[in-house]
Amino acid sequence: MQKITREQLLDRAVALLSDGTVNSVLGWQKGEFDYDVTPHIFKSADELKEGFVWNDFCYANFSKYLVLKTDRIEGKLLVFLKPCDTYSFNQLLTEHRFDREKVYAIGVGCEGMVDVNKLKAAVDGISSIEATEEGLKVTTIYDDEPTVVAIENVLLERCVNCKSKKHVAYDELMGEEGEIIDSARFDEVAALEAMTADERFAFWQNELSKCIRCNACRDACPACTCENCVFNNPNSGVETKAPVTSFEEQMFHIIRAYHVAGRCTDCGECSRVCPQNIPLHLLNRKFIKDINECYGDYQAGEEVGMRAPLVDYTLEDLEPGEVLNRRGEDA
Amino acid sequence: MQRIGVFVCWCGSNIAGTVDVKAVAEALKSEPGVVYSTDYQYMCSQAGQDLIVQAVKDNNLTGLVICSCSPRMHEATFRKTAATAGLNPYMVEIANIREQCSWVHKEMPIGTEKAIILGKAAVAKVNLNTPLTPGESPVTKRALVIGGGIAGIQTALDIADAGFPVDIVETKPTIGGKMAQLDKTFPTLDCAACILTPKMVDVAQHEKIRIFSYSEVAEVKGFVGNFDVTIKKKARFVDETKCTGCGDCVDKCPMKKNPNEFNMGMDNRPAIYIPFAQAVPKVATIDAGACTMLKKGKCGLCSKVCGAGAIDYTQKDEFISEKYGAIVVATGFNVISMDKFDEYAYNQSKDVITSLEFERLTNAAGPTAGKLLRPSDGKHPHKIVFVQCVGSRCENCAEKGKEYCSKICCMYTAKHAMLTRDKYPDTDVTVFYIDVRTPGKNFDEFYRRAVEEFGVKYVKGMVGKIVPEGEVLKVQASDLINNKQMHIDADLVVLAAAIEPDKSARPLATMLTASMDTNDFFTEAHPKLRPVESPTAGVFLSGACQGPKDIPETVSQAGAAASKVIGLLCKDKLLGNPCIAGSNELMCNGCSSCERVCPYGAITYLDKEFRMPDRTTKIRRVASVNPAVCQGCGACTVACPSGAMDLRGFANDQIMAEVDAICK
Numbered sequence: 005m006q007k008i009t010r011e012q013l014l015d016r017a018v019a020l021l022s023d024g025t026v027n028s029v030l031g032w033q034k035g036e037f038d039y040d041v042t043p044h045i046f047k048s049a050d051e052l053k054e055g056f057v058w059n060d061f062c063y064a065n066f067s068k069y070l071v072l073k074t075d076r077i078e079g080k081l082l083v084f085l086k087p088c089d090t091y092s093f094n095q096l097l098t099e100h101r102f103d104r105e106k107v108y109a110i111g112v113g114c115e116g117m118v119d120v121n122k123l124k125a126a127v128d129g130i131s132s133i134e135a136t137e138e139g140l141k142v143t144t145i146y147d148d149e150p151t152v153v154a155i156e157n158v159l160l161e162r163c164v165n166c167k168s169k170k171h172v173a174y175d176e177l178m179g180e181e182g183e184i185i186d187s188a189r190f191d192e193v194a195a196l197e198a199m200t201a202d203e204r205f206a207f208w209q210n211e212l213s214k215c216i217r218c219n220a221c222r223d224a225c226p227a228c229t230c231e232n233c234v235f236n237n238p239n240s241g242v243e244t245k246a247p248v249t250s251f252e253e254q255m256f257h258i259i260r261a262y263h264v265a266g267r268c269t270d271c272g273e274c275s276r277v278c279p280q281n282i283p284l285h286l287l288n289r290k291f292i293k294d295i296n297e298c299y300g301d302y303q304a305g306e307e308v309g310m311r312a313p314l315v316d317y318t319l320e321d322l323e324p325g326e327v328l329n330r331r332g333e334d335a
Numbered sequence: 336m337q338r339i340g341v342f343v344c345w346c347g348s349n350i351a352g353t354v355d356v357k358a359v360a361e362a363l364k365s366e367p368g369v370v371y372s373t374d375y376q377y378m379c380s381q382a383g384q385d386l387i388v389q390a391v392k393d394n395n396l397t398g399l400v401i402c403s404c405s406p407r408m409h410e411a412t413f414r415k416t417a418a419t420a421g422l423n424p425y426m427v428e429i430a431n432i433r434e435q436c437s438w439v440h441k442e443m444p445i446g447t448e449k450a451i452i453l454g455k456a457a458v459a460k461v462n463l464n465t466p467l468t469p470g471e472s473p474v475t476k477r478a479l480v481i482g483g484g485i486a487g488i489q490t491a492l493d494i495a496d497a498g499f500p501v502d503i504v505e506t507k508p509t510i511g512g513k514m515a516q517l518d519k520t521f522p523t524l525d526c527a528a529c530i531l532t533p534k535m536v537d538v539a540q541h542e543k544i545r546i547f548s549y550s551e552v553a554e555v556k557g558f559v560g561n562f563d564v565t566i567k568k569k570a571r572f573v574d575e576t577k578c579t580g581c582g583d584c585v586d587k588c589p590m591k592k593n594p595n596e597f598n599m600g601m602d603n604r605p606a607i608y609i610p611f612a613q614a615v616p617k618v619a620t621i622d623a624g625a626c627t628m629l630k631k632g633k634c635g636l637c638s639k640v641c642g643a644g645a646i647d648y649t650q651k652d653e654f655i656s657e658k659y660g661a662i663v664v665a666t667g668f669n670v671i672s673m674d675k676f677d678e679y680a681y682n683q684s685k686d687v688i689t690s691l692e693f694e695r696l697t698n699a700a701g702p703t704a705g706k707l708l709r710p711s712d713g714k715h716p717h718k719i720v721f722v723q724c725v726g727s728r729c730e731n732c733a734e735k736g737k738e739y740c741s742k743i744c745c746m747y748t749a750k751h752a753m754l755t756r757d758k759y760p761d762t763d764v765t766v767f768y769i770d771v772r773t774p775g776k777n778f779d780e781f782y783r784r785a786v787e788e789f790g791v792k793y794v795k796g797m798v799g800k801i802v803p804e805g806e807v808l809k810v811q812a813s814d815l816i817n818n819k820q821m822h823i824d825a826d827l828v829v830l831a832a833a834i835e836p837d838k839s840a841r842p843l844a845t846m847l848t849a850s851m852d853t854n855d856f857f858t859e860a861h862p863k864l865r866p867v868e869s870p871t872a873g874v875f876l877s878g879a880c881q882g883p884k885d886i887p888e889t890v891s892q893a894g895a896a897a898s899k900v901i902g903l904l905c906k907d908k909l910l911g912n913p914c915i916a917g918s919n920e921l922m923c924n925g926c927s928s929c930e931r932v933c934p935y936g937a938i939t940y941l942d943k944e945f946r947m948p949d950r951t952t953k954i955r956r957v958a959s960v961n962p963a964v965c966q967g968c969g970a971c972t973v974a975c976p977s978g979a980m981d982l983r984g985f986a987n988d989q990i991m992a993e994v995d996a997i998c999k
Contacts, residue, residue: 075953098927099924099925099926099927099928100924100925100926100927100940100956101924101925101926229924230922230924230976230977231921231922231923231924231955231977231979232921232922232977232979233977234976234977234978237922237977237978239988240978240987240988263976264976267976311931312931315928315931315932315974316931316932317932317934319842319845
């Protein structure tokens with residue numbers, strides 16, 4: 005597939021700005037380093053030409069930004085959505101979290117984004133990065149000769165296990181449309197399920213004890229868009245729960261997983277932003293796997309207005325007893 | 336700060352036998368908010384309630400914790416006590432230290448410890464209780480009866496006679512149910528038709544009763560006093576208002592070879608049919624699966640011969656919406672399938688039949704005009720074997736039959752055996768049984784007459800195998816009393832097949848949110864004290880849908896259900912449950928999760944303007960609960976991700992406080 009270029013996106017964004025279709029553009033801007041690509045709202049063609057980037061580090065899922073930004077701007081906002089972002093986009097529309105009329109969405113093809121942590125582990129002291137045919141040409145502060153790193157080796161987990169290269173929502177598509185992928189994303193969950201209860205407890209105890217409660221996972225999560233999060237609400241009775249003991253600290257992630265169950269599109273932002281590298285996506289993916297097994301395959305965000313199995317009732321639904329039986333002896 | 340009084344009940348030895356009630360009262364004294372704590376032998380007695388009222392006055396109590404039986408038992412009692420003492424009734428919490436504590440534990444120390452913990456949880460909750468006032472809702476003075484068998488007929492007649500309009504929904508083309516298929520009824524042997532059909536006519540002629548035959552309940556919404564029901568009138572392709580029931584179409588229809596359901600498939604009926612002569616309504620119905628006009632557009636004979644011009648091939652299913660104050664379930668029973676009982680050769684020989692088929696064989700309106708003839712060759716059977724408990728009391732064969740006793744088989748088998756011997760004295764009749772169960776007025780006398788006067792041979796033991804061989808059925812059985820094997824060459828074998836609830840019952844239970852047991856029988860609100868009410872308010876039970884029943888029992892239950900319905904419909908207003916949900920608009924995201932899980936359709940959305948911290952205004956979509964429709968189930972509060980939805984009386988912080996008190 006022909007990769008879409010920065011210039012193509014830039015030209016289109018400038019055109020849409022100048023013909024008045026949109027008033028501003030939600031895009032990516034280069035940060036201090038080449039891998040530090042941050043979301044930015046561009047207001048003019050000049051600003052776009054100056055700062056807009058499109059490269060292998062445009063991992064941020066823009067869908068959540070629409071909840072806050074569409075209220076604050078005049079006219080329409082242009083947003084670039086990778087295939088996985090479009091699922092969050094639909095899910096948020098299902099939950100009435102932003103006004104579709106205020107958004108012009110361009111679907112952008114994606115071949116996978118780079119996991120900065122993996123890249124840093126592979127190459128120390130990065131000073132600049134250049135994308136080439138062979139891979140990422142990384143120059144460091146130590147060597148004169150750049151190191152070439154194959155992109156396949158440093159992809160984000162969610163891209164390694166990409167579930168779909170097909171966009172499920174857009175006003176306009178740039179580049180070719182991909183397919184929904186029969187990925188192996190549940191293999192890791194299955195491995196966890198195969199553990200004994202004690203092993204599994206030890207696994208999560210170890211992972212979750214790393215948590216520093218920075219709230220990055222919640223803040224990045226496109227399913228976490230509550231007006232007032234229960235963890236910020238002193239009256240919820242939950243807020244005071246999380247930090248009391250090491251056990252209760254872990255409740256934060258478990259409560260959060262329950263809150264997004266059935267709404268999580270498996271976009272992988274939680275694990276990507278976690279500074280402690282906790283594989284948080286596995287909690288959500290376990291829920292997705294269970295929902296698929298108990299109520300039939302369901303992909304949150306596939307369409308707008310879908311009735312999620314957990315908040316829907318049909319006569320065919322499993323009886324609770326049957327769900328219990330499935331858990332087996334060791335659960 | 337609350338001033339809480341704790342009252343620990345002994346319930347005689349029910350609680351005090353396993354729980355040290357004095358220690359519980361003492362331990363709870365030091366809980367936050369508790370200013371008074373005591374114990375008493377029977378807290379629900381007048382003296383016990385007086386004690387509570389006095390304690391409220393003496394100590395200026397603001398909240399009560401009663402450590403006693405389940406709130407299902409006496410919560411209402413103690414709420415009234417609180418009201419007498421001048422407190423809001425919802426300032427009472429019950430700690431269930433009987434059903435959930437003393438009854439399930441044997442050791443005093445364990446029971447006492449648990450009772451204290453349960454008491455602490457209740458105290459923690461009362462600390463957060465607020466006074467609640469119930470709302471009112473009107474009562475639609477019309478009842479719906481689902482099922483038009485003898486149960487539904489009797490219930491409908493009794494309600495209508497009290498002056499309230501009643502609609503009967505019956506899935507078959509006629510009302511009458513199973514009783515219409517019976518020949519004689521035990522223990523008096525009057526003919527079923529003679530006592531049933533006048534009631535059917537009464538129903539048809541009653542100005543307060545409407546019959547929706549060939550119809551089903553498609554949707555139920557609402558709640559006690561205010562049910563919104565959609566009834567699906569299946570297309571019968573005959574205009575009910577025009578059809579006179581003359582039967583000309585039935586005679587002329589060329590598609591005559593369709594199994595006749597009314598005669599248990601033992602003869603055929605045409606594609607257009609009237610189930611039986613006394614059908615109500617006496618209107619023809621076209622079987623769409625059998626009619627060539629409907630399938631291929633060819634024929635149309637019935638339309639040509641119909642003098643009334645009632646045939647309408649274009650008729651469509653019709654949906655009717657109606658409001659009801661009460662719903663009575665009378666969906667009845669069916670005979671279980673004999674497919675899995677290979678040992679009785681039911682599928683191999685036409686001469687092995689079920690008891691209901693036997694009823695049709697002996698009925699004057701049946702396939703043999705009442706002559707007892709073998710289905711295979713039309714000859715008189717001279718040796719008949721009756722097998723009881725086929726699929727009933729199946730302890731080890733749950734996949735084939737039922738674990739329960741079908742209750743009616745002992746009596747009808749005695750009836751069949753007796754009538755056979757009476758009409759055909761040259762016929763030898765043997766009944767195989769596990770036990771003969773005949774409790775009931777004049778029931779045992781009836782069975783004894785079959786044995787003593789009519790010479791029916793009763794053999795204790797079961798039939799092991801039946802093998803059709805030529806014209807006879809080789810019956811292999813055991814005689815347990817004489818401890819020997821028996822071999823009988825029978826001409827006809829009658830199986831007393833178990834009965835089960837009608838298949839329509841389970842989806843209906845889901846629509847009504849009424850509970851069922853594992854056998855799909857509807858559950859009563861209380862097995863002894865509220866036998867005709869379902870636990871769902873406004874839904875009542877009549878007949879075999881609640882459990883196996885004979886006609887006398889069904890009719891008395893039907894009357895009882897009717898009296899409960901009348902008691903409800905007499906009221907002009909119902910006091911609602913104040914424990915309903917409400918949404919905190921400042922926290923609501925408008926995500927629709929609550930709306931989707933609400934079984935009552937109580938939640939809608941409003942676009943509301945909010946002032947933002949930066950002095951701008953923002954229009955947000957927020958949930959709004961209709962207090963008249965909300966039943967306080969709490970589904971929305973768990974679905975709400977932000978905790979904006981909360982349930983009065985069971986608020987999130989109250990539940991959390993209870994959990995904290997238990998885990999402390």
